[in-house]
Amino acid sequence: MIEKIRQTASFLQARVNDMPDTAIILGTGLGALVDYIEDKQFIPYSEIPNFPISTVEGHSGNLIFGTLGGKRVMAMQGRFHYYEGYDMKQVTFPVRVMKALGINTLFVSNAAGGMNKEFRVGDVMVITDHINLFPENPLRGKNYNELGPRFPAMTEAYDHKLIALADEIAAQKGIRLVHGVYVGTPGPTFETPAEYEYFRVIGGDAVGMSTVPEVIVANHASMRVFGVSVITDLGGKDVTQVPTHEEVQQAAELAQPKVVEIMRELVKQA
Ligand code: HPA
Numbered sequence: 001m002i003e004k005i006r007q008t009a010s011f012l013q014a015r016v017n018d019m020p021d022t023a024i025i026l027g028t029g030l031g032a033l034v035d036y037i038e039d040k041q042f043i044p045y046s047e048i049p050n051f052p053i054s055t056v057e058g059h060s061g062n063l064i065f066g067t068l069g070g071k072r073v074m075a076m077q078g079r080f081h082y083y084e085g086y087d088m089k090q091v092t093f094p095v096r097v098m099k100a101l102g103i104n105t106l107f108v109s110n111a112a113g114g115m116n117k118e119f120r121v122g123d124v125m126v127i128t129d130h131i132n133l134f135p136e137n138p139l140r141g142k143n144y145n146e147l148g149p150r151f152p153a154m155t156e157a158y159d160h161k162l163i164a165l166a167d168e169i170a171a172q173k174g175i176r177l178v179h180g181v182y183v184g185t186p187g188p189t190f191e192t193p194a195e196y197e198y199f200r201v202i203g204g205d206a207v208g209m210s211t212v213p214e215v216i217v218a219n220h221a222s223m224r225v226f227g228v229s230v231i232t233d234l235g236g237k238d239v240t241q242v243p244t245h246e247e248v249q250q251a252a253e254l255a256q257p258k259v260v261e262i263m264r265e266l267v268k269q270a
Helices: 003-017 032-034 086-101 158-171 193-201 212-220 244-270
Strands: 020-026 038-044 064-068 073-079 107-114 126-134 175-182 207-208 224-234
Touching: 003 038, 003 086, 020 032, 020 126, 032 038, 032 064, 032 073, 032 224, 032 244, 064 086, 064 244, 073 086, 073 244, 086 212, 107 126, 107 212, 126 158, 126 212, 158 224, 158 244, 175 212, 175 224, 207 224, 212 224, 224 244
Parallel strands: 020 073, 020 107, 107 224, 126 175, 175 207
Antiparallel strands: 038 064, 064 073, 107 207, 126 224
8 A cells, every 4th residue: 555655646746846735625516616726737537546536427537736825736626435336445545645745734525415403505514523434444454654543533633723714714705604513424325314313313414425534544644634515405304305416416516606715715824
């Protein structure tokens, strides 16, 4: 694994002049951020040694290097989901490469179903914490001490200062920003009403099929993390609306301008 990380990092270092220290994983709902990145250099995943290829509809696979709000950034256009069949080491490989390239701050975004009764479709939720319900932890197996500790703390998995900064930015811009705990599940099914209810009872506010593996590895690698979920549908025992992939994408697109505004400013100030 160490050798593969080095190989991929060297490949990218040879291609990219001015390496950023900030990375963004563009989930459903943040694709439009790409339009705001200037002086873009696209590197398709298919050209990157050891990178898996993204398969799901609505996610294209590119690394993008460029400038956002005057700051150099690296963006992942499309991520690798566990439900696609990748194992946890593949899902989180890009985060390992980021660290090897010198990235110390990671921004992540996703679409999620809301269980919190105060939430509305189109809300933007800052992830304050998560619950890992994937069947596996990406750190299972041999620990490489050069990558991080055997038993990493997850007490502040999402950086408190970045959360406070996001709140300030949202208040200035008059954007409603809610806080919540993200429950990460393997998917690809959406939840049964009883499952949404269960996730709410155990302390979750929103549920989705990504993010948790990457955030675990980023924490293992001592990176600062900031995450947002776009609430694309609501679930619970008295909610009968059936979520579809198309609806999730549509709702995410509607919320997109809010997420883009917050992220641009946050990247600049972070
Ligand atoms: N459940 C799981 N993942 C999701 C959902 C949901 O309701 N909405 C968007 N991604």
